[in-house]
Amino acid sequence: MADEATRRAVSQIPLLKTHAGPRDRALWPQRLKEEYQALIHFVEQNKAADNDWFRLESNADGTRWTGTCWFIHELLRYEFRLEFDVPVTYPDTAPEVAVPELDGKTAKMYRGGKICLTEHFAPLWARNAPRFGLAHLMALGLGPWLAVEVPDLISKGHVIHKEQQREAAAE
Amino acid sequence: MATVEELKLRVRELENELIKCKQKQSAAEDAQSQELHRPKIDKMSAEVVDSNPYSRLMALKRMGIVDDYELLLFDYDKVELANMNRLFFQPHQAGLSKVEAAEHTLRNINPDVSFETHNYNITTMENFTHFMERISQGGLEDGKPVDLVLSCVDNFEARMAINTACNELGQIWMESGVSENAVSGHIQLIIPGETACFACAPPLVVAANIDEKTLKREGVCAASLPTTMGVVAGILVQNVLKYLLKFGTVSYYLGYNAMQDFFPTMAMKANPQCNDRYCRKQQEEYKKKEAERPKVEVVEVEEEVVHEDNEWGIELVSEVSDAELQAASGSVPDLPEGITVAYTIPAESPASGETVEETEQSLEELMAQMRKL
Numbered sequence: 001m002a003d004e005a006t007r008r009a010v011s012q013i014p015l016l017k018t019h020a021g022p023r024d025r026a027l028w029p030q031r032l033k034e035e036y037q038a039l040i041h042f043v044e045q046n047k048a049a050d051n052d053w054f055r056l057e058s059n060a061d062g063t064r065w066t067g068t069c070w071f072i073h074e075l076l077r078y079e080f081r082l083e084f085d086v087p088v089t090y091p092d093t094a095p096e097v098a099v100p101e102l103d104g105k106t107a108k109m110y111r112g113g114k115i116c117l118t119e120h121f122a123p124l125w126a127r128n129a130p131r132f133g134l135a136h137l138m139a140l141g142l143g144p145w146l147a148v149e150v151p152d153l154i155s156k157g158h159v160i161h162k163e164q165q166r167e168a169a170a171e
Numbered sequence: 172m173a174t175v176e177e178l179k180l181r182v183r184e185l186e187n188e189l190i191k192c193k194q195k196q197s198a199a200e201d202a203q204s205q206e207l208h209r210p211k212i213d214k215m216s217a218e219v220v221d222s223n224p225y226s227r228l229m230a231l232k233r234m235g236i237v238d239d240y241e242l243l244l245f246d247y248d249k250v251e252l253a254n255m256n257r258l259f260f261q262p263h264q265a266g267l268s269k270v271e272a273a274e275h276t277l278r279n280i281n282p283d284v285s286f287e288t289h290n291y292n293i294t295t296m297e298n299f300t301h302f303m304e305r306i307s308q309g310g311l312e313d314g315k316p317v318d319l320v321l322s323c324v325d326n327f328e329a330r331m332a333i334n335t336a337c338n339e340l341g342q343i344w345m346e347s348g349v350s351e352n353a354v355s356g357h358i359q360l361i362i363p364g365e366t367a368c369f370a371c372a373p374p375l376v377v378a379a380n381i382d383e384k385t386l387k388r389e390g391v392c393a394a395s396l397p398t399t400m401g402v403v404a405g406i407l408v409q410n411v412l413k414y415l416l417k418f419g420t421v422s423y424y425l426g427y428n429a430m431q432d433f434f435p436t437m438a439m440k441a442n443p444q445c446n447d448r449y450c451r452k453q454q455e456e457y458k459k460k461e462a463e464r465p466k467v468e469v470v471e472v473e474e475e476v477v478h479e480d481n482e483w484g485i486e487l488v489s490e491v492s493d494a495e496l497q498a499a500s501g502s503v504p505d506l507p508e509g510i511t512v513a514y515t516i517p518a519e520s521p522a523s524g525e526t527v528e529e530t531e532q533s534l535e536e537l538m539a540q541m542r543k544l
Contacts, residue, residue: 014527022296029534036537037527043544057542063296087294089331092370092446096328108392110326111248116392122327123514126373127501131526 010139013042015131021090022063031091032062035133042135053146054082054138062086065134069099069142071150076161078150082142091130094121097142105158106149115145183266190266194275197263211282242277242284243309243317244270245302247292257397285311294332303336318415320344321407325393327374334369337361338449341456345414347407353396354429355379356403358410358422364441364453366423371442371450372504374513377426377435399429426510435509 016034020027039056046052056067063086070079080102084095096114103113110116121141125132132140153159173181246269250260254269264272270288278286287309291298307316320342322333330346337344341363349356355377361368406425413419423438441454501515532540 011524014525017526023299033530033532033534033537034527036534036541037530040537040541040544041527043541047544055541055544057538061296085292085295087328087332088296088299089294089328089335093328093331096326110392111251123373126514127516 006139006144009042009045009143010136012045013133013135013139014038015128016091016133017131019091019130021088021092022061022086023088028062032058035062035135038133038135039138042139053143056082056134056138065095069138069146071146073151073154076164078154078159078161080146091133092126094125094132094137094141095134097137099142102149102153102159105153108145108149115142115149117141117145187266190263193263194267243287243289243305244273245289245291245293245305246270246273247290257395257400293336294328299332299336302332303340306336306342307340316340316342319411321411322346322348323404323407324348330369334361335447335449338363338368338370338447338453341453345407345410347403349395349400349403350376350379351393352379352381353394353399354381355427356399356406356429357424357426358403358407359424360410360414360421363450364455364457367439367441368445368447368450370447371445372439372512373501373516375424375506376511376513377428378509378511379428379430381430396429399427402429403427424510428509433509435507437507437510439504 014037016031016038018027018031018034020031022028024031043052043055053071054067054069056065058065064083065086066081066083068079069082070077072078080099082097082099084097086095087093096110098113099109099115100113102109103111108116124140125136128136150159154161248269250258250264250267250269250272252262252265254260255262258269259276260269260272261276264275267275268288268290270290274286274288277284287305289298289301289305291301293299293302305317306320308314310317320333320337322330322344324330324333325348330348333344333346336342343360343362346359346361346369347357357375357377359369359375360366406422406427410422410425414421422436424436426433426435428435441450441457443451443454445451445454501517503512503515506512530537
């Protein structure tokens with residue numbers, strides 16, 4: 001299960017009200033507004049706590065999301081691109097978040113760079129559907145994954161800080 | 172000036188083309204030198220002679236006539252070397268899309284089958300619409316629905332997408348799967364409105380009777396065992412044959428516990444409180460149809476149910492201990508020994524927190540605000 005800090009963060013993310021997926025033409029725009037409200041709230045809250053760690057934006061109809069996430073390890077910032085599609089079964093099923101540049105570097109990942117969430121995530125999402133949104137997915141899915149995987153990838157040398165990489169290339 | 176990414180992509184494209192060329196070449200060589208490829212048979216012969224490739228099938232008289240058939244394949248992955256342990260792809264097909272490679276191999280085995288392949292992810296908006304269209308219109312006879320949909324996917328999202336499509340279309344389908352620890356699997360027949368759909372209960376799992384504490388999950392997401400997958404695939408196809416050719420008892424749910432060689436089986440009715448509204452709609456229609464059926468037939472059906480129950484000889488006992496029940500936050504459906512749910516969902520909503528407030532802002536304004544953060 002997510003650690004205490006994550007749980008506290010999640011408890012502060014506003015829950016969503018509209019049960020609608022992208023196939024629901026009438027209600028999806030309302031759901032999308034709620035998604036943005038919750039995401040803005042979460043990012044602002046992270047900033048206030050000096051723990052800003054991701055940005056997301058969507059295409060006009062809110063079905064494809066792209067952004068960046070970053071992780072500070074030993075005072076160095078590691079940044080990764082992230083992306084996902086909102087599945088037709090959303091919000092009953094969570095989107096599969098992908099960090100494509102880490103594809104093939106960790107066993108905790110499916111093809112195409114989709115992160116492999118802990119066994120706790122699916123039950124947690126199912127129990128809280130449809131009130132959990134994309135902000136919850138970030139806090140409970142991607143956040144804990146990065147916290148475990150990135151330090152491990154760095155220690156194994158699979159992820160190298162960009163500036164160090166440049167220095168190494170210059171030598 | 173092209174970027175490195177663009178060039179990489181181009182290299183990949185050229186590699187794919189090369190693979191295809193090599194395949195075509197080797198297929199042509201095979202055909203010439205060994206005459207491995209027999210021509211397509213227009214009309215199937217019922218003769219039981221060695222020259223008839225269907226003679227052994229025809230020998231099973233009770234099956235009746237096997238019609239020409241068609242396969243529609245959907246997948247978005249590419250063949251990788253890591254797939255060689257359990258899928259029927261060959262190393263030289265690495266890099267091809269899975270549907271393309273599968274079509275090629277299957278066509279060589281049986282040229283009488285018509286294929287239609289779609290290399291995409293069915294869970295995204297536009298692909299899903301097309302996926303539904305092909306289920307409802309893609310039958311052998313143009314404009315007719317397919318006979319049966321088989322789900323051989325490896326994730327919950329894709330299963331739910333198939334479930335959504337089949338509930339809306341009233342399409343009968345079979346679900347199959349192997350657990351992430353690769354030592355259990357299942358198949359399930361879903362008749363919308365009649366048997367439980369994939370959303371009627373939390374995901375069912377075949378208990379592998381492994382102590383969860385001894386199972387090390389760190390560092391990997393999923394294991395695979397070609398034999399488990401082979402057994403489950405065999406059970407699935409057997410059930411398909413029984414269903415399509417109408418022999419034996421078609422299984423509604425058949426689990427496979429590889430650790431103990433235990434095959435739990437059951438039938439589960441659709442849940443009137445299912446989350447999927449199309450499932451509930453199909454249930455209404457099924458009820459209506461059942462009510463309209465003449466009484467004599469109803470008696471027959473009842474007899475059949477009793478017969479099936481006796482044949483399976485399964486005791487319907489709840490597997491959960493008091494302690495587990497306490498720990499669980501929702502009720503566990505009544506399931507036979509060896510089958511349980513991956514998790515439970517509480518009937519009451521858990522402690523509710525704050526919800527998003529009403530806003531005057533438009534979606535565009537919110538999007539802009541998010542970008543400015």
